[in-house]
Amino acid sequence: MSSKIFKGIWIVALSVFLASLVFIMGISYNYFTGIQKSQLKNVTELAAQGAADAGMSYFDDLNAEGYRITWIGADGSVLYDSEADTATMVNHMEREEVKEALAQGYGESARYSDTLSDKQLYSAKRLPDGSVVRLSVVQVAVWALILGFAQPICFVILLALILAFVLASRIAKKIVQPINDIDLNKPEQYYGKENYKEVEPLLRHIAAQQTQLKRDQEQIEKTSLIRQEFTANVSHELKTPLHAISGYAELLENGMVKEEDIRPFAGKIRSESSRMTKLVEDIIELSRLDNGGAEMEREDCDLLRIAENAADSLDAAASAMNVSVSVEGTDTPIRGIPQTLYSIVYNLCDNAIKYNRPGGSVTVKVVPQNGEAVLTVSDTGVGIPEECQDRIFERFYRVDKSHSKEVGGTGLGLSIVKHAVMVHGGRIKISSEIGKGTEFVVTLPNEPKEMLSEEEPEYYA
Numbered sequence: 001m002s003s004k005i006f007k008g009i010w011i012v013a014l015s016v017f018l019a020s021l022v023f024i025m026g027i028s029y030n031y032f033t034g035i036q037k038s039q040l041k042n043v044t045e046l047a048a049q050g051a052a053d054a055g056m057s058y059f060d061d062l063n064a065e066g067y068r069i070t071w072i073g074a075d076g077s078v079l080y081d082s083e084a085d086t087a088t089m090v091n092h093m094e095r096e097e098v099k100e101a102l103a104q105g106y107g108e109s110a111r112y113s114d115t116l117s118d119k120q121l122y123s124a125k126r127l128p129d130g131s132v133v134r135l136s137v138v139q140v141a142v143w144a145l146i147l148g149f150a151q152p153i154c155f156v157i158l159l160a161l162i163l164a165f166v167l168a169s170r171i172a173k174k175i176v177q178p179i180n181d182i183d184l185n186k187p188e189q190y191y192g193k194e195n196y197k198e199v200e201p202l203l204r205h206i207a208a209q210q211t212q213l214k215r216d217q218e219q220i221e222k223t224s225l226i227r228q229e230f231t232a233n234v235s236h237e238l239k240t241p242l243h244a245i246s247g248y249a250e251l252l253e254n255g256m257v258k259e260e261d262i263r264p265f266a267g268k269i270r271s272e273s274s275r276m277t278k279l280v281e282d283i284i285e286l287s288r289l290d291n292g293g294a295e296m297e298r299e300d301c302d303l304l305r306i307a308e309n310a311a312d313s314l315d316a317a318a319s320a321m322n323v324s325v326s327v328e329g330t331d332t333p334i335r336g337i338p339q340t341l342y343s344i345v346y347n348l349c350d351n352a353i354k355y356n357r358p359g360g361s362v363t364v365k366v367v368p369q370n371g372e373a374v375l376t377v378s379d380t381g382v383g384i385p386e387e388c389q390d391r392i393f394e395r396f397y398r399v400d401k402s403h404s405k406e407v408g409g410t411g412l413g414l415s416i417v418k419h420a421v422m423v424h425g426g427r428i429k430i431s432s433e434i435g436k437g438t439e440f441v442v443t444l445p446n447e448p449k450e451m452l453s454e455e456e457p458e459y460y461a
Contacts, residue, residue, distance in 0.1 A: 009168035017160045021153070033121075033139065037108065040123045040137050043067060048125035048133040056080065067135050068120075072098055074130035092134075097124040101132050110139060185210075229395070238279065241272035248272075285343060285416055296337040303332040303341060303373045303444070304366040310345035311364060314353060322358040325349060329366035334373045334446050340420045341444075345375065347413035348440050352379035355438075371446060372426075378439040384432040392430070393418040417442075 047069060050058040059069065059080055071080040076093025078086045092098050100107025101124035108123045124134040183189070187203040187210075248265045251257050257265055288296065304327070311325045318325045334341070345364065352362040360380040367374050384392060391397050396411035417440075421428045426444035 007168075009164075009171055013164035013168060014161070017157075017164070021157075036137065036139065037121055037123070040067075040121055040135060041106075041108070044123040044125050044133065044135045047135055048127060051131075051133050052127045052129075064135075067137055070134045070136070072124075072132045072134060074102075074132075079131065095122070095124075095134075097122040097134060098132055100124070101126045101134075102130075238276060241276040241279075244272045245269050245276075279412070283412070296340060298335055298337055300333060300335050301338050301341065303334050303375060304329050305331075306338065306341050307345045307364050307366050307375065310342055310349055313346065314349050317350070318353050318362070321353055321356060323353050323356045323360050323362060325353065325362045325364070327364045327366070329364075330368065332366050332368045332373045334444060336424050336444065340423060344417050344420045344442060345377070347417050348375075348377040348442075351413055352377055352381060352438070355379070356381035360437075368446075369443075373444045373446060375442040375444070376439065377442075378437060380437045383434040383436055384430070384438055385434060386432075389430055389432060 043064075047058075047064075051071060056071075056079070059071070059082070062069070062082075064082060067082075069080070069082040070078060070092070072092045073079050076091040076098070078089040078092060080086065081089060096109040096111070097107040100109075105126050106124065108121070110119065110121050112119050119139045120136040121139050122134060122136045124132050126132050182199075182203070184206060187207045191200060191203065248269045252262065252265060307329075308327050311327045314325060349362055349364060356362065356379050362377065362379045365376040365378075393414050395415045398411050418428065421442055421444070424444050426442060428443075429441045430438065431441075432438035
């Protein structure tokens with residue numbers, strides 16, 4: 001960066017210097033041409049006076065070095081010329097300076113001379129007898145002026161180059177030095193400082209990126225930890241039914257089970273198999289939701305109909321627990337993933353039934369509200385302690401582990417609910433009181449929204 005600034009400053013300085021030099025040379029050329037014309041006019045006046053007083057004899061032995069003198073008759077014929085044979089010269093009546101002198105007494109012009117093969121300045125003066133004395137001089141050329149100033153010009157150019165080099169180097173270092181001194185790990189300490197006003201937007205952008213990177217790193221570490229814990233929990237959860245199935249099967253295989261116990265053993269094997277199947281299904285469902293439900297298609301559906309279907313599926317489980325389930329509300333259209341919406345209602349209702357009391361109830365309510373679909377699942381169950389409410393959505397977290405084993409839960413139901421709500425860009429809230437029951441309120445947008453992150457503060461409370 002320093003070298004680019006240095007080159008830029010040097011090129012600008014050199015360009016300005018060369019432009020200034022061209023301008024000065026142009027001014028100088030016009031200035032010297034003006035002086036030359038003034039001197040030519042003065043000499044012409046003197047020559048005209050001498051010719052008028054002495055006639056042709058004035059030109060005898062006249063030393064007019066640097067000037068060409070021509071005496072032109074009133075009819076335009078050349079009477080005398082200091083550098084050419086008058087006999088070979090054409091009539092000069094049409095010469096611009098001669099015409100002007102005959103008309104006004106004095107005339108001048110500048111043009112290329114065919115006789116002398118160079119550019120000449122002409123000055124003509126009319127005499128009392130009507131004849132004209134004309135003097136000409138070679139006009140100073142630009143290149144001649146430059147050659148005349150060659151030595152001082154070269155000196156000035158050299159001095160300018162050295163000065164431009166030194167200044168460009170110092171300015172570049174002065175500009176870059178504060179940037180090189182920036183501690184990118186603490187860019188906020190330079191806010192408002194004079195030397196960093198121009199780069200403050202960049203520093204703020206760097207600080208914002210660093211904050212985002214730290215958050216991303218923390219999220220990655222947290223996700224990694226969650227995955228490790230999830231893997232360990234899955235292994236642990238699968239070992240229990242596998243060991244049970246393996247143990248019962250080994251006893252049956254070795255004939256160590258009484259005939260009257262074969263049916264109960266087979267029932268236990270079926271029960272553990274069902275538990276393992278449900279666990280695998282929940283893991284697969286959670287994995288799909290972790291991917292944002294990318295492979296799941298959204299379609300227009302009615303959340304009330306989905307809630308009714310989920311409640312019907314749990315009718316047998318509710319009857320076994322002596323718990324009544326009711327669904328109420330109005331048609332609530334929503335665009336979403338039907339099977340995922342079904343999982344939300346099913347898992348909330350399943351938990352409400354499992355952790356209820358005999359003779360208790362579960363109420364499911366679905367209504368449209370402020371352009372959103374609101375699902376409320378409330379129960380008259382055991383309730384959730386306040387200190388556990390922030391963790392119930394964690395995978396395999398159980399408030400009452402002993403009761404969870406009795407009712408056969410996998411510990412993934414509420415985690416699936418949380419991720420399903422996230423996929424739809426919704427929110428979920430919980431309110432619970434020990435011994436009185438729990439209420440979950442899920443709010444979903446009617447149209448798909450961007451998936452909320454697990455760190456979204458409004459996600460659940």
